[in-house]
Amino acid sequence: LLVMHKVDELHAHLNGSVSFSTIEKLVARKPHLNIEHGMTAIRSGQRRTLDECFQVFKVIHQLVDTEEDILMVAKDVIREFAADGVKYLELRSTPRKEKTTGMTKRRYVETVIEAIRQCKNEGVDIEVRFLVAVDRRNGAEVAMETVKLAEDFMLSTGGLVVGLDLSGDPTVGHGRDFLPALQKAKNCGLKLSLHLSEVPSQADESELLLNIPPDRIGHGTFLHPEVGGSQSLVDKVRKHNTPLELCLTSNVKGQTVSSYSQHHFLYWYQMGHPSVICTDDKGVFCTDLSQEYQLAASTFNLSQEDMWTLSHKAIDCTFAPDLQQQLHQKWLELQPTLFQL
Numbered sequence: 202l203l204v205m206h207k208v209d210e211l212h213a214h215l216n217g218s219v220s221f222s223t224i225e226k227l228v229a230r231k232p233h234l235n236i237e238h239g240m241t242a243i244r245s246g247q248r249r250t251l252d253e254c255f256q257v258f259k260v261i262h263q264l265v266d267t268e269e270d271i272l273m274v275a276k277d278v279i280r281e282f283a284a285d286g287v288k289y290l291e292l293r294s295t296p297r298k299e300k301t302t303g304m305t306k307r308r309y310v311e312t313v314i315e316a317i318r319q320c321k322n323e324g325v326d327i328e329v330r331f332l333v334a335v336d337r338r339n340g341a342e343v344a345m346e347t348v349k350l351a352e353d354f355m356l357s358t359g360g361l362v363v364g365l366d367l368s369g370d371p372t373v374g375h376g377r378d379f380l381p382a383l384q385k386a387k388n389c390g391l392k393l394s395l396h397l398s399e400v401p402s403q404a405d406e407s408e409l410l411l412n413i414p415p416d417r418i419g420h421g422t423f424l425h426p427e428v429g430g431s432q433s434l435v436d437k438v439r440k441h442n443t444p445l446e447l448c449l450t451s452n453v454k455g456q457t458v459s460s461y462s463q464h465h466f467l468y469w470y471q472m473g474h475p476s477v478i479c480t481d482d483k484g485v486f487c488t489d490l491s492q493e494y495q496l497a498a499s500t501f502n503l504s505q506e507d508m509w510t511l512s513h514k515a516i517d518c519t520f521a522p523d524l525q526q527q528l529h530q531k532w533l534e535l536q537p538t539l540f541q542l
């Protein structure tokens with residue numbers, strides 16, 4: 202596959218982005234866990250239920266449970282995105298406390314920030330920002346604590362922490378429980394990216410969450426009327442011009458979308474709505490951003506120029522307004538090479 206030009210990756214979960222080679226290093230550190238690669242990734246042609254996909258994260262979390270692991274994983278993931286040609290990356294991750302190793306949530310975030318700084322110092326050609334993630338499974342109280350943590354880091358990291366993500370198994374809990382935490386995050390200046398309508402029959406929840414409103418939407422697979430959403434949901438998204446983060450391989454392998462050609466990318470793209478192609482979990486789903494761009498291009502018959510435009514428009518959807526001008530410049534410089542492919 203050729204490396205396609207793209208400027209930014211806006212939807213990448215750290216522990217879902219761990220590559221095969223990093224998994225091998227982790228397995229070598231923890232041979233007693235008896236973990237094989239088949240347990241941490243879903244290969245091409247394979248499909249899993251959503252439930253099975255979430256089991257995969259549990260296995261990876263067992264492998265990544267010390268500060269050392271987090272540092273290595275985050276640095277490897279950042280280098281891999283850079284090697285794929287990504288110039289701006291927003292990573293997201295759920296701070297985890299591990300009693301057995303003494304890792305705290307605060308140290309977890311500090312370690313990710315340290316990885317970002319080290320990559321920068323080592324000259325890796327990519328800008329990285331961080332979103333602190335709230336896992337729905339852990340409930341409203343933890344969500345509120347996480348917002349406080351995110352706010353502290355937003356203030357102490359000189360703008361490396363830019364936002365908050367709401368993710369985790371969409372079938373667990375209800376969005377209404379997280380409204381106070383999300384509202385607080387928004388009020389203190391954190392940008393919000395919310396996983397929304399990732400599974401069917403969540404119109405009520407999506408309605409509530411869209412009223413906040415979020416700054417970006419993850420997936421939004423079942424928002425539009427043809428798939429059981431509603432015109433009112435679509436209207437809300439359009440009214441605020443809220444960008445969608447779309448992850449083709451993730452949705453097909455997780456079976457919320459039946460095939461690539463059925464992906465809701467087309468619905469929003471044809472409407473001219475801001476849509477950004479993302480990987481979600483490049484390690485778990487065995488993909489990278491170039492491959493996702495390639496898939497979108499071949500599935501929907503888009504030209505290189507269409508893809509360039511798509512990628513260019515994604516710059517306006519980032520949570521780092523201070524970098525947008527620089528990224529636009531970078532893109533203009535890269536444009537001529539695109540048409541030689």
Ligand SMILES: CC(C)=CCNc1ncnc2c1ncn2[C@@H]1O[C@H](COP(=O)(O)O)[C@@H](O)[C@H]1O
Binds near residue numbers: 336
């Ligand atoms: C099952 C499936 C199709 C996954 C893709 N869709 C997803 N939907 C919701 N939350 C997710 C998804 N992928 C990753 N995550 C979240 O990201 C976590 C892994 O990265 P991290 O530990 O936060 O660094 C998971 O435990 C989960 O909370």
Ligand SMILES: [Zn+2]
Binds near residue numbers: 212368419
């Ligand atoms: Zn996601």
